[in-house]
Amino acid sequence: MSDPGLPPLSRQHDRRLRQMYRSAGWPCQDTVEIELLAAGLLERRLEPSGREYLRVTDLGIARLAQALDRNRAALDAHEALVLRVAEEAQRAGRIAYRGLGLLAKPGERWLQLRPDVYSIRNTSVEDYLEPVVHEIKVRRADLLSDLKKPDKRAGYLALAGECYYVLQQGIAEPEEIPPECGVMIASASRIEVARLAPKRPMKPGFATWMVLAKAAPCRQPLEPEPRL
Structure with a gap:
């Protein structure tokens, strides 16, 4: 070009x-x-x-169209991985939510956050809820930009007892992720834990419960039909 x-x-x-x-x-x-x-x-x-x-110019329009196609492909890949992570959480006996708008106050000010996947255990005992945040990254540039936002990570840790970065295979090494977060690596066939997240006791606060009360959890994944 x-x-x-x-x-x-x-x-x-x-x-x-x-x-x-x-x-x-x-x-x-x-x-x-x-x-x-x-x-x-x-x-x-x-x-x-x-x-x-x-x-x-016409050449510039063609460049814009190519950039739009790249952005759409990245968004599609991101949404597909978000869905996979939510389904894995559900299979592990958790209630999963995608794209919740949550408030957190890790320091002096409130933050409006939108974790890719937020999940709690399916239990009636509050002490056993174990809220977890999963942040999904499929592009290295997006990951590097996110790693420059310590307030965002602190906000996630104020909302959940564990926080994981789920990385598309090949975009980064686990050592690049801050130690307060766990790391999962997603390949075409599976999602594997590369480093466990530090686990802390945590209960959802009132503001989080109000959001959950108005939100719909992800639908349960369809299991394949048994082969006859």
């Missing part, structure tokens, strides 16, 4: 290209814009008044 002599384009370039597509085309006159112009993804235009503006 671009000359081999030009610098490689990154997600930052894709974001700027998308912003330019949605905007009136006012130039920013920075290095990202220069590289997009040099790659032929943007072009300079003049209005009758003489004002210069930028327009996304």
Whole structure:
């Protein structure tokens, strides 16, 4: 798509290209814009008044379409793994929820968090609930961004007695994950525990119970029909 002599384009370039597509085309006159112009993804235009503006070229539109396809594929892979983790939790006798909006206060301020999977044991004894958070990552860039958010991890640990990162096989090593969290590795056929999470006694707080009371747990996975 671009000359081999030009610098490689990154997600930052894709974001700027998308912003330019949605905007009136006012130039920013920075290095990202220069590289997009040099790659032929943007072009300079003049209005009758003489004002210069930028327009996304057909080549730029093709680049945006490719980025959209990549994002959709990553989202599909993420959602598929979230579903697998929820089903594994259910098979282990737990009640699992996906995408809950939960409040936590690990420090001085409240945080609005949305764990990929939150589960509790299916029990009538509060002390045995053992809430667990699973955070699913299928792309290394997403994982590295998440690891820069210690407040988020602290919030998860304020909500659950255990917190696991579930990693798509190949995107990271268990040693890269902070020690306060466990690690699971997901391959095409199975999800394996690479490192157990430290286990702490924990009971869901009132705010969490209010969210659970309004939420629907994941549907039980369908078991395969017995072979005759």
